[in-house]
Every structure is written in structure tokens, then in C-alpha cells.
Amino acid sequence: MAVQPIRLFGDPVLTLAAEPVTTFDKELRVLVKDLTDTMVDAPGVGLAATQIGVSLRVFTYDVDETIGHLVNPVIGLFSEEEQDGEEGCLSFPGLAFPTTRRQRVVASGFNMHGDPVTIEGSALLARCIQHEVDHLDGILFIDRLDPDQRKAAMRAIREAEWSGLTPPAVRSSPHATGGLAV
Ligand code: ZN
Helix, strand or coil, rough: CCCCCCCCCCCCHCCCCCCCCCCCHHHHHHHHHHHHHHHHHHCCCEHHHHCCCCECCCCEEEECCEEEEEEEEEEECCCCECCCCCEEEECCCCCCCCCCEEEEEEEEECCCCCEEEEEEEEEEHHHHHHHHHHHHHHCCCHHCCHHHHHHHHHHHHHHHCCCCCCCCCCCCCCCCCCCEEE
């Protein structure tokens, strides 16, 4: 296990676009393992590399008892159909807000060995993929909320006990995630 501290909202790394992976080496395989271990430990549905302070385009997911990862992900297809539901994020411990996402997406990229991979996801997996690819573009789920929900979210964040803590000193959240946090 190599569980890493999860960066919380307020850490600048979360709002930067991550760099594409160019070398599929041992370092990348260690990153995928660290992401997987940290996600499972949290527990979370997904985790982007930026959330452990690594600005590379890699994320992991754990949906419907399937654990996987995608390197340099690109969403090539979004369904017209949308889904509503509560969404959380491991970088916002204990918080969840109604977030509209596309019902189905198809994402392509690579596995850690450099082989091309395509993932087709609907429902929670589709939500997870959209959330994680957003992370890699420096976009957070609160940026996807409607204006009223965003106002409520910002208020809840200000009131959260973790708000304003010095990011590098923060360890993984002790809060229950209810299985919603990605
Ligand atoms: Zn997140």
C-alpha cells in the first residue's frame, strides 16, 4: 500500500491542467498503484493524479466492483441524455451536491503499459469519467453546479472544518464519503 495524502480544495494543484504522460515507465506504474491504493483506502469511486499532487493525465476508478485506470483520457462521445444525482469529491470531504452529467460517455486513452484502451461508461461510471477528466483539466465539480447550488456549495466549503488548512499538511480525510466521493 502506498496511500498518499489527498489534496483538498484550496490547493492550487487542483485548478491546474495536468500534463500528458509521455513515458510509460515504472514511475507511471507506481503512480497508478498509489492512485488505486489511495482511492480504495478513502474509499472513493475515482481519483485523479492531481488529487495526490501529481500533475499528470491519469485517473483511476472503482465502479461496480471493477477497478481500472486510464492514462491521457479523452472523452470522444457524450450522450445527449443527462443524469441527475448527488456528486461528491474526495477533495471536498463530506460534501455532495446535485450535479448534472451526461448519462453515457466513451473515453479513450491508454493503460499503464501504453496499450490503447476504450472505456464505455453509463450512469455512475460515466459520472466518474466526466468528473475525473474534469480534474485533469483543472475543473472541479463545483464549477458544474447551477448558480444556486454553487452558492450553497461555497457556503458549505467555508464552514467545513478542513477549509483553509495548509494543503500539504492535510492527510486523507477521516470523513465518511458515502460511496459518492470521486
Ligand atoms: Zn474529485
